[in-house]
Amino acid sequence: MWQPVLMISGYFISVxxxxxxxxxxxxxxxxxxxxxxxxxxxxxxxxxxLSLFLANNNKINKVTLQQAYLLTAISWFSVALLAAxxxxxxxTAPADAVFEAASGISTTGATIYANVEALPKSVLLWxxxxxxxxxVGIVIFAIAMLPFLGIxxxxxFQRENSDVNEKFMPKISYIAKRIIFVYVTLIAxxxxxxxxxxxxxxxxxxxxxxxxxxxxxxxxxASIGYYNSAAIDWTITFFMILGAIPLTFYHSLLAxxxxxxxxxxQVFTFLKVLAAYILFMTIWLNWNGIYDFTTAxxxxxxxxxxxxxxxxxxxxxxxxxxxxxxxxFIVFALTGGCTGSTAGSIKIYRWQIVFASLKRAFxxxxxxxxxxxxxxxxxxxxxxxxxxxxxxxxxxxxxxxxLTLLVSLTGLDFTTSFSAVIACITNSGPGIGNIIGPSGNYxxxxxxxxxxxxxxxxxxxxxxxxxxxxxxxxxxx
Numbered sequence: 343m344w345q346p347v348l349m350i351s352g353y354f355i356s357v358x359x360x361x362x363x364x365x366x367x368x369x370x371x372x373x374x375x376x377x378x379x380x381x382x383x384x385x386x387x388x389x390x391x392l393s394l395f396l397a398n399n400n401k402i403n404k405v406t407l408q409q410a411y412l413l414t415a416i417s418w419f420s421v422a423l424l425a426a427x428x429x430x431x432x433x434t435a436p437a438d439a440v441f442e443a444a445s446g447i448s449t450t451g452a453t454i455y456a457n458v459e460a461l462p463k464s465v466l467l468w469x470x471x472x473x474x475x476x477x478v479g480i481v482i483f484a485i486a487m488l489p490f491l492g493i494x495x496x497x498x499f500q501r502e503n504s505d506v507n508e509k510f511m512p513k514i515s516y517i518a519k520r521i522i523f524v525y526v527t528l529i530a531x532x533x534x535x536x537x538x539x540x541x542x543x544x545x546x547x548x549x550x551x552x553x554x555x556x557x558x559x560x561x562x563x564a565s566i567g568y569y570n571s572a573a574i575d576w577t578i579t580f581f582m583i584l585g586a587i588p589l590t591f592y593h594s595l596l597a598x599x600x601x602x603x604x605x606x607x608q609v610f611t612f613l614k615v616l617a618a619y620i621l622f623m624t625i626w627l628n629w630n631g632i633y634d635f636t637t638a639x640x641x642x643x644x645x646x647x648x649x650x651x652x653x654x655x656x657x658x659x660x661x662x663x664x665x666x667x668x669x670x671f672i673v674f675a676l677t678g679g680c681t682g683s684t685a686g687s688i689k690i691y692r693w694q695i696v697f698a699s700l701k702r703a704f705x706x707x708x709x710x711x712x713x714x715x716x717x718x719x720x721x722x723x724x725x726x727x728x729x730x731x732x733x734x735x736x737x738x739x740x741x742x743x744x745l746t747l748l749v750s751l752t753g754l755d756f757t758t759s760f761s762a763v764i765a766c767i768t769n770s771g772p773g774i775g776n777i778i779g780p781s782g783n784y785x786x787x788x789x790x791x792x793x794x795x796x797x798x799x800x801x802x803x804x805x806x807x808x809x810x811x812x813x814x815x816x817x818x819x
Contacts, residue, residue: 343412346402348397348416351416355424358424359391360388361475369463379431382427386424387427418447428465440792440796444799446472448800449686449769450654450766450769451559452766452799474555477525478521478555481683521590528581532550532577536577549566553655554584566578572640575644588683607718608681609680615677616650620639626667652678653771654771668774672764676764678690692731734805745794761773
């Protein structure tokens with residue numbers, strides 16, 4: 343049972359170890375003072391990864407359901423732990439290092455560093471690379487693994503993530519090549535756009551990685567607000583939206599050269615919901631005299647897109663907009679982007695099925711003998727898929743409740759505890775309140791909540807049920 347799990351996990355760990363050479367090279371070129379941290383970390387990671395890979399190397403004919411769950415949990419958690427080594431060697435406390443690494447690889451965007459600008463460029467690059475690796479990793483996982491596992495209705499996207507011949511892509515290597523090509527292209531275009539918008543080359547590269555990955559780790563203490571640039575705000579807003587759309591969507595669009603490829607109901611719904619959020623908040627900000635209409639549109643578009651796509655950038659402290667805005671941002675965080683994208687949270691397609699189910703329930707309440715299917719666009723959703731989504735939402739909600747209680751045991755107030763859990767399980771980054779809000783960070787939290795929230799980030803990133811099922815007795819029978 344363990345052989346394919348350890349072999350594939352070893353491969354991922356080796357890739358992580360090789361990625362550590364890039365910040366080492368940057369440090370050698372620039373300061374020459376921190377490269378040894380990354381070289382040491384690389385040697386440790388590559389040694390562990392190659393040992394696991396070679397010791398268990400064998401042709402994999404089939405991966406069982408149990409192995410798939412174990413592979414998901416072990417690979418992501420082991421990568422997060424090993425990614426923390428450079429932070430620890432730099433001098434960061436273990437709990438802080440694990441939190442930062444988990445935030446990076448899960449593309450959450452929360453940070454424990456109170457002064458990001460004091461970090462060397464090699465550490466800043468490592469944070470950006472973790473966002474980049476986590477973004478592409480989660481898309482491959484969502485498209486290749488989750489339909490197989492049947493988590494939360496992911497089965498219905500086997501057709502949406504298919505090739506132009508409507509045949510489901512059977513090979514992970516084929517999926518990975520397509521995704522990586524689109525992903526790298528988007529990063530490259532975003533990098534050039536940010537450079538032209540006014541960022542220096544280093545900031546542009548780091549922010550391009552974390553924007554397309556919807557990761558949100560910035561090189562500045564004030565995040566994107568540091569630049570105070572409308573051009574940069576709108577550029578990042580545009581690319582955050584692109585990152586929250588399924589990457590296979592772009593491949594299909596380019597392959598068919600047909601604008602009707604935009605018929606995806608999920609993408610249309612995501613764009614409509616996001617536009618509605620932005621328009622409503624823009625009008626609300628302008629109506630209350632907080633900003634003029636143009637400024638309100640800019641700040642609403644940027645910050646709402648950042649939270650809905652689970653990126654976590656901020657361009658201003660939106661909690662200063664009032665209590666209503668703070669509450670609304672919790673709703674935005676729970677919305678999420680599209681499945682098959684780098685965005686986290688519950689995701690649009692699940693909400694589509696929830697509201698379609700409610701619509702059917704309202705009809706059958708008054709007309710009990712009427713047969714009403716659950717439809718999303720032209721697709722009819724079977725009861726198995728709908729049930730798995732409601733089970734997912736139940737597990738998600740229960741996780742939020744339990745984790746909030748555990749975090750509050752450390753003495754944190756309810757607002758901080760609840761919003762920290764929401765921010766981490768949705769991978770959106772900033773919470774609500776003075777401590778972990780858009781103007782704060784997670785540095786003042788104790789070790790226990792940091793470890794717990796690091797677990798919460800990975801729990802949310804891996805769709806909750808993938809991890810929780812491992813803790814059941816039936817899984818190990």
